[in-house]
Amino acid sequence: MPPAKKPAARPYHHGDLRRAVLTAALDVIAVDGPAALSLRDLARRAGVSHAAPAHHFKDRTGLLTAIAAEGFGLLAATLADASDLKDAGVRYVRFAREHPAHFQVMFTPQLLRADDLELATARALAADALRTAVSAVRPDDLGIDARLAGVAAWSLAHGFATLLLGHNLDGPVGDKDPEEVFRTLAAMLFRTGGKPDGPRS
Amino acid sequence: MPPAKKPAARPYHHGDLRRAVLTAALDVIAVDGPAALSLRDLARRAGVSHAAPAHHFKDRTGLLTAIAAEGFGLLAATLADASDLKDAGVRYVRFAREHPAHFQVMFTPQLLRADDLELATARALAADALRTAVSAVRPDDLGIDARLAGVAAWSLAHGFATLLLGHNLDGPVGDKDPEEVFRTLAAMLFRTGGKPDGPRS
């Protein structure tokens, strides 16, 4: 018998337990929210002992903090190649839909270790990307300063994404493509026509 | 001696345990989030046995559902006497700041019993109030239909409120009055001058 037949007979070392736990956690959170997360359950899913995850994340808060940091990294990358502020908003909404678990955890500070270095770094990265997108707005476009334009755009995108994920827009938006709807909203905020809309006085 | 000297010698019946538990729960949630909520802890705070709260709320989800329902009721009342859509937005933000615990729970569906009747009723009430405010907008004001205007206003207000509560605007907004800042944002969305801003082409 070939001893090299290293079967699924769970080797002592999982190989990539950290990623496995993260992925499983994202699944759970996307469906049932962060409150439903159980380290022991994640350990079972990964086929390891109940205390194994703690070695990678220290504790529950550590796991959630790692998820948030990953999320801010992904968001920063997504926003990095936005063409303008409106595009950044569209990307923001898309990110929330494609990574609902990350998004939820990123903006629930109570669940995170605020002083975590990785988290702070990733968050700063995302903030920079947002600032860059904001700076592309012509300041005289609306007679307002860029900082407020950024807050407005962020609020609109964040609110839309949040309400969308919470199924609060199922009625009004219905089966329409959310990104397209958001484009219309963004066009309302920044007058620059975004949708071939009706009569412009 | 007046026998009415009802001392703090904990009477068998609390008197208003339901309200006491709700209030304590709101305190905890406002500080540490819904995840930190413990029925046994609330019972201790109220000075009753560990299973007493369950009689009023059935279980943890029941308590949170009651909070959400109460929140939607309060929000509906707040929005009811809004003068216009922008005012409704300002009131929405104010509500979130004055009732952060309610607000947080209301928009975390994973924590709630979706089929609860009281919750559905209160939510419908709030939705009606919002619809009323939206209907006050002149449809031709922006060349867009009222439904989208409502979604835009709601998204902006909800996003701003959410980011505010999560301390994500501490930098940009600083120590400025949040309501005043929001008024400016709303003015950007609905061109009708809210702030003595620049030239209107």
Added chain:
DNA sequence: AGGCAATCTAGGCAATGACAAGTTTGGCTT
């Protein structure tokens, strides 16, 4: 005064997070 239902207490069970030792293993040094 009697009785009833709501309110609250007491006890118990399974599950969880966190901690403390031990065990196995891959890889690096010598």
Added chain:
DNA sequence: AAGCCAAACTTGTCATTGCCTAGATTGCCT
């Protein structure tokens, strides 16, 4: 190539919690 070390993982344990069941107390209504 032998040995060793630190990381990865396991096993065991404890306090806490949610929730269930059964029983005690009390206000209220007739």
